[in-house]
Amino acid sequence: MRDKWLKLSYIIDETSKAAGALGALASVALALLIVYDASMRYLFHEGSVALQELEWHLFDILFLLGLAYALKHDKHVRVDILYTRFSPRMKEWVRIATMLLFVIPLGLLVVWFSWDFTLQSFLQHEGSPDPGGLCCRYVIKSFVIVAFVLLILQAVSETIKALHRLRELNEGRAA
Structure with a gap:
């Protein structure tokens, strides 16, 4: 049964990874678009409302698709001043509580x-x-909607992994 949950977690992680890659592509497209738009405006005095709006849309995509990716890689905001002092078991309980009570x-x-x-x-x-x-x-x-569904799924994955690590810690203590 554990393997099924870990497999689900893996699939979710890979989905978040793919979303992060799309967000990275959006950042490259955004950088190129900004260079083009700025060049057109300052060198040729030609501007485009559509291009400026597209810049905002690409930024939105970059940010939104990065949410689940950041959670997957533990690069989100957290009060580390307390968290770093916790035992491994307590860290897992905090992860679980955070996912179930706040993120989801x-x-x-x-x-x-x-x-x-x-x-x-x-x-x-x-x-x-x-x-x-x-x-x-x-x-x-x-x-x-897509970004927050991905975030919810990634929170489920993080919960599964935290429960798995807790089980491993408990089995290690019992052995």
Whole structure:
């Protein structure tokens, strides 16, 4: 039974890794787009509202897809002044509690409230209010839902791994 849970955790981790890779590609695209946009504006006095909005969209994608990736790699915000002093067993309990009491409930709230927000945007075929701006604003809004579903899944994976490490610590103590 343990192997099935660890396999699920592995699949979730690989999904977060793929999302992080997409976020990394978005950062490269963003950097290239900024260079192009700045060059066009300052060298040729030509600007584009759509390009500027695309910069914001790429930044959003980079940030949102990086959430689960950061959690997977333990690069998230934490009060390390206390955490570093905890025993390995206590660290695992803190991880479990954090995932179950904070990350997953927050993720569920964001998904819940973003759903109608995104659906309404889709049904209205919302676009930019600026002339020359991008259409289909619901696409970028849907990334909020995708990102927080990935974050919830990664929190589940972290919980599975923490429970596994706790079991190993307990078996090590019993041996």
